[in-house]
Amino acid sequence: MSCCVIVICLSVCVGACVCLQLSSALLFDAVHAVVAAVQELNRSQSVGATQLSCKSSKIWEHGTSLMNYLRMVELDGLTGHIEFNSKGQRSNYALQIMQNSRDGLRQIGQWHSEQGLSMERKLPSLNVTDTLFNTTLIITTILENPYVMLRTNHQELEGNERYEGFCVDMLKELADILKFKFRIRLVGDGVYGVSGTNGTWTGMVGELMTRKADLAVAGLTITAEREKVIDFSKPFMTLGISIMYRVHLGRRPGYFSFLDPFSPGVWLFMLLAYLAVSCVLFLVARLTPYEWYNPHPCLKGRCSLLINQYSLGNSFWFPVGGFMQQGSTIAPRALSTRCVSGVWWAFTLIIISSYTANLAAFLTVQRMDVPIESVDDLADQTAIEYGTMHGGSTMTFFQNSRYQTYQRMWNFMYSKQPSVFVKSTEEGIARVLNSNYAYLLESTMNEYYRQRNCNLTQIGGLLDTKGYGIGMPLGSVYRDEFDLAILKLQEDNRLEILKRKWWDGGKCPKEEDHRAKGLGMENIGGIFVVLVCGLLVAIFMAVLEFVWMLRQMPGTELSVCEEMLRELQGIVLCRDSLQLRRRRGASMLRARPLTLDERRARAAAASLSNGKLCAGTGLPEPLSHRLPQEATLVARGCSHIRICPECRRFQGLHMRPPGPGTSPAHSEESIERMGSSSTGPPASCGP
Structure with a gap:
């Protein structure tokens, strides 16, 4: 009965005298009910007084019967209809909720023990002066970043100055508009509010129902279940349920991250494709007769050799030029070699385009390896645990949802042991x-904590759409005024300014910052390493070629190091290297005089890297001297040189070595036919 008395006294907002009158009325009805029960008992049996002792175990013999008759009492008393249930509790009664206005008390609602609370929604509009002017409101709230937070020096402060946050600033804005005062008080049990089995509520919702507080200002979600027991203002912020998960960053860009657009397997197959194309090109160029041609077509009427530009070295160099999009001076002549070249160029076109398209993303963005991408992925697996805040609106959303996926998620969360529910957002983060855990929370909270912890990310989109509102007791006279004030703050863009104040300022960069960030050495430093290594290899090969050339020449007066030092000095001092070559050639001639054939061979012909024979700067060498040299090249196995069919008879030419009494001029003309090939004047085979 005492609870009913408190509710009525608070609802009608009258003084202590009214509460005393109500207590007297309840006492009168109680005595009246006992008298009615005793009268009914006396009709059925004779009731007499019996002396009893508290120390004795003996009881009044009519006590049980009297209790039964009390449960059967039904009458109308001063406090309304009187009736009791089987447990002896009063039932089937109603309480009228009155409002004290200028015209006196007026009923604005009714609470029935069976039907619950019913309020008249249409309340007369009241101006600020009548309701909120110079009124001090009790604000219940909960500590939640960034809505309500304790200041760093809150121990040194008192009252409202101890708190800061979005909701605190919003309260100050509302107080300036509606001209009221407020006192902030933290909720006792530290929860937002969840319904119990007997119709009671916990948290801030429970304090509003019991009218321990006038307003609940926090991140309190507007739900249908809460709307039945308390009133909400218009939403001051819209949001939805989101999934928070930790960031799984892939390998950070390194020195050799330019290789990342292709997997190691693709790089391996590209190398094998290059080797295969080079070998096929070399084979096809040897088989087709159209790749053998005369290098000197202008010398008509003279016999010459047929050469093939696809030597082994050129066959491996030609695909490299096509792959690097630089081309080559080697042009295919036959249809078969053109087919091989065209297929290789088409292959390199796709490969280079794919590599270029993916290179920017791999160099500028750190890829995230996230095992889940949506709420369906989260619901379809059990390796990653997930949960919500206990007693919050997100928990109620999953509990009451009829969507199959959300029902399956609720069954997982409800049955999971140990519990996946947390007591606060900080505990969930x-x-x-x-651990391997995903936290389900409001998107605004998700955004706030992601701005301040770069190891957090949001998975997928929003699961629903809802809003935060200011909670107040059911039928509160302040509702309309707060609705108008919130609309005014939204129109003046004050709420958006407050949100930016408390949400922005995180240390984590935004996505557009990633796109605008320039590349550093940690991204593309590997290509510089490749360049330096290539230059070192080229220098090393040049040294080997220089040494090999000196080894092939006749003995000189200078060592290899001295020759290389002289060459380097000529390069640094910008001297003509031909002078050095002449000097080197003179020293070689002094070491061993060259024969006439050797001098003519060196002056008349030079071998290029592609196997072509170029004429000297002087007059064309007589045919009688050139043919033995060409025959010697054929005999030495130069695969890219062959004699045309008209000149095959010269393959047996052999130069007779000069005898002791033979002059050089006579040896020049000493040519004879041989049935088999033999040696001739020194000639080199091009690579």
């Missing part, structure tokens, strides 16, 4: 960072 710590669990996300330290």
Whole structure:
């Protein structure tokens, strides 16, 4: 009965005298009910007084019967209809909720023990002066970043100055508009509010129902279940349920990250394709007769050799030029070699285009390896645990949802042991960072904590759409005024300014910052390493070629190091290297005089890297001297040189070595036919 008395006294907002009158009325009805029960008992049996002792175990023999008759009492008393249930509790009664206005008390609602609370929604509009002017409101709230937070020096402060946050600033804005005062008080049990089995509520919702507070200002979600027991203002912020998970960053860009657009397997197959194309090109160029041609077509009427530009070295160099999009001076002549070249160029076109398209993303963005991408992925697996805040609106959303996916998620969360529900958002975030756990929370909270912890990310989109509102007792006279004030703050863009104030300022960069960030050495430093290594290899090969050339020449007066030093001095001092070559050639001639054939061979012909024979700067060498040299090249196995069919008879030419009494001029004309090939004047085979 005492609870009913408190509710009525608070609802009608009258003084202590009214509460005393109500207590007297309840006492009168109680005595009246006992008298009615005793009268009914006396009709059925004779009731007499019996002396009893508290120390004795003996009881009044009519006590049980009297209790039964009390449960059967039904009458109308001063406090309304009187009736009791089987447990002896009063039932089937109603309480009228009155409002004290200028015209006196007026009924604005009714609470029935069976039907619950019913309020008249249409209340007369009241101006600020009548309701909120110079009124001090009790604000219940909960500590939640960034809505309500304790200041760093809150121990040194008192009252409202101890708190800061979005909701605190919004309260100050509303107080300036509606001209009221407020006193902030933290909720006792530290929860937002969840319904119990007997119709009671916990948290801020429970304090509003019991009228321990006038307003609940926090991140309190507007739900249908809460709307039945308390009133909400218009939403001051819209949001939805989102999934928070920790970031799984892939390998950070390194020195050789330019290789990342293709997998190692693709690079391996590209190398094998290059080797295969080079070998096929070399084979096809040897088989087709159209790749053998005369290098000197202008010398008509003279016999010459047929050469093939696809030597082994050129066959491996030609695909490299096509792959690097630089081309080559080697042009295919036959249809078969053109087919091989065209297929290789088409292959390199696709490969280079794909590599270029993916290179920017791999160099500028750190890829995230996230095992889940949506709420369906989260619901279809059990390796990653997930949960919500206990007693919050997100928990109620999954509990009451009829969507199959959300029902399956609720069954998982409800049956999971140990519990996946947390007591606060900070506990949920710590669990996300330290274990394989996904936390379901409002998107605004998700955004706030992601701005301040770069190891957190949001998975997928929003699961629903809802809003935060200011909670107040059911039928509150302040509702309309707060609705108008919130609309005014939204129109003046004050709420958006407050949100930016408390949400922005995180240390984590935004996505557009990633796109605008320039590349550093940690991204493309590997290509510089490749360049330096290539230059070192080229220098090393040049040294080997220089040494090999000196080894092939007759003995000189200078060592290899001295020759190389002289060459380097000529390069640094910008001297003509021909002078050095002449000097080197003179020293060689002094070491061993060259024969006439050797001098003519060196002056008349030079071998290029592609196997072509170029004429000297002087007059064309007589045919009688050139043919033995060409025959010697054929005999030495130069695969890219052959004699045309008209000149095959010269393959047996052999130069007779000069005898002791033979002059050089006579040896020049000493040519004879041989049935088999033999040696001739020194000639080199091009590579």
